[in-house]
Amino acid sequence: MLIEFSVSNFRSFRDKQTFSMVAAPRLKKRGNVFKPDVKGEKLPDLLKVAAIYGPNASGKSNLIKALNIVRKIVYREPSSQFNPFPVAPFRFDPELADQPSCIELHFIFAGLRYQFELGLTEQRIVHERLLMFPQGKETLLYERRHLSTGDHYTFGEQLEGGDDLHKLWQKATSPQVLFLAQAAANSSEKLKQLTPPLTWLQSGFLVIDGKGLENLKHYSQQQVEKFPAFSEGLAAFLQEVDVPIANIRTDKISISSASLELIDTKNIKSKTLLTHWTELGEAEFNFEEESEGTKNLIGFWSAWDFHALAKRISPSVGALIVDELDTSLHPEIVVSLVEKHINAASPAQLIFTTHNTHLMDSKLLRRDQFWLTERDANGATQLRSIHDFAGRESEDLEKRYYEGRYRSLPFIRRG
Template sequence: MLIEFSVSNFRSFREKQTFSMVAAPRLRKRENLIKPAVKGEKLPDLLKVAAIYGPNASGKSSLIKALELVSQIATRQPSAQSEKLPVSSFRFDPELCDKPSRFELHFVHSEQRYQFQLGLTHDRIFEERLLVFPAGKETLLYERLHHPSGDKYTFGQTLEGGGELHNVWKNLTGPQVLFIAQAVANSNENLFQLRNPFEWLKGGLMVISGGMEDLASGIRKLLERFSLFSADISSFLREIDVPVTNIRFEQLESSSSKTGSFRAFHGYLQENKMLLSHKTLLGEAEFDFFEESEGTKNLIGFWWPWSMLYQAGKNNENFGLVIDEFDNSLHPEIVKSLVDRHLKSDTSAQLIFTTHDTHLMDAKLLRRDQFWLTERDANGATQLRSIHDFEGREGEDLEKRYYEGRYRALPIIRRS
């Protein structure tokens, strides 16, 4: 589970900004918190949910993309060496354009606390460091620093594998690939020290940054192959007042091959038409997936990550779901219901999302420390703060105070 995440010199982030899931002490609604299980040390409680607000172009999406980038780099294949790394520096400061973007993740996985630090440019990884905290004691596992003469490595005394294997891993690591990725790929499964944190870096956070539309398309393809999920999605939709009683597929014969296109070489193309049944007092009718509203399609796309969040909670896995624009095309009451359902679940999974829906700024639902705000300063750099950093009392009307400008992070509308 995520403890803290810091980013600097990336997109709209200039100086280091830190997003924290550490719960503030002495606030009520303890049911909104998670007690992280860590061997040999007691950590502060962590937040189960965090909502990020701010004007358009204030840096909300940049924060989500920063989280996403770490897992993208972790899963990068060695064959992609010739491709540029997908990183963008803070462009308003010429001195930073060629400097590394930096990321720092503090997380818990399999009852162990880790800190992973990464610095990179388009061309190469400049810095990579992994720390572990057995019984709370900071211990270096490895460090990689780039120098003009080549990368310099420092291996912790307790790192598994031995010097000979460490050198093999080092020699296999190219400038655009993580050392930890090569070490895990080229070691046996009994070496857990690097494999354990790498599992979380790859898949501990599921990040949805491109909207639910792409997910909905993916779910449609999934259902074509595994129709047994149709009942689960129908049930999920009915629970949030979308009256879909059944989902089925109808195989159609396409006439596209008659046009002489590439498909003609493969005969008639067989396509599956996704049909959703809606039931009312007047009867039942079927609608094509593409006839459904954007909100319904988004909810169909959201079913898969939502089910993963639920399953991870049941299995006590340290999983987190991160969503950009959670409220996109969804009614505020549906979003609020989903957040409330997750808060009431007996789970250690975390939900983090950006939103413009101030309907969620409800002290009966979330604590002050569960709201984060982004805004840009005069230099165009994103500043990231928690509402708990501002003066105020527990239980106050957060939405009202937000629109009064007490927490800033509001768009400045210039009227002609």
């Protein structure tokens, strides 16, 4: 589970800004929080849901991008070809031009709390550190820093493997690969200390942005073709959000016999067909004929279904992070999705950016579940929770937001 996430010197983020899923004490709606399962350590409750608001170009998507970078980096393998990291420093401060973008994650996995720090430029990883907290005691596993003389490592006294293996891992780690990932790849046996945090960084959270949603639309159509149960679940999901689809199936695209000799029949594509029902009867539509909202829901279902499966398999897995959850979706559908997540039996987390202030008026979320981004006079993103502002728990959040009490509104020049 995600506890906190910090980012600095990345795109619109200048100074360190921290997004937290730690629940504020003494607020109502206790069903919106859960107690983290950590061995020998008592931690505050964590939030199931957090919504991030702010004007266009205020940094919401940059926060999601920073998280997604971590997921991409943990899968990198040594390569002879240079592949720049998708990072960029804060451009309005010349002193930061040559400094690394920094990302820090605090999370819980398999009953242990971890802290992972990463600093990187386009060219290489310049800082990497991993801490664990058995029984709440801070324990360094390793630290890697790139200096003018090369990479320097500090290994914790309790780090598994021994000196010879540590040197092997160190030697095998290239500038664009995490030491954590390389150590796991160069070990014949599963590492007890390093494998769990690596597993969480690889699969403990799923990020959906614009490009990711397009990929999920294709993935959902593939799953419909392969698994009838997936098709049935998707149809039921769409019906629950008032999209009247009775059945979803695939059909091979017909190709003339004259063309069969010219193509590889193994790669013949399929089309996805959706059966809509009305009081007049049923009609079948091609996926491409559907509205953008329906297409987005079909793509989102893949992540939602995976998220639900992860929650059933392990309560430690399953943070779903979505950029612009409300894209082409009616506000009531967004409220319904959030409500379903909160009422799920297993603890899990949903984090999303949105412009849909209907959630503020739904009485569904608490003050500490609303986060705001805005740019300051220097063009840098500032990140804060509505709970940081003075106010009553029962106040009209949507009204106060539009009154500018929490700031984070676009300044529109008229006339």
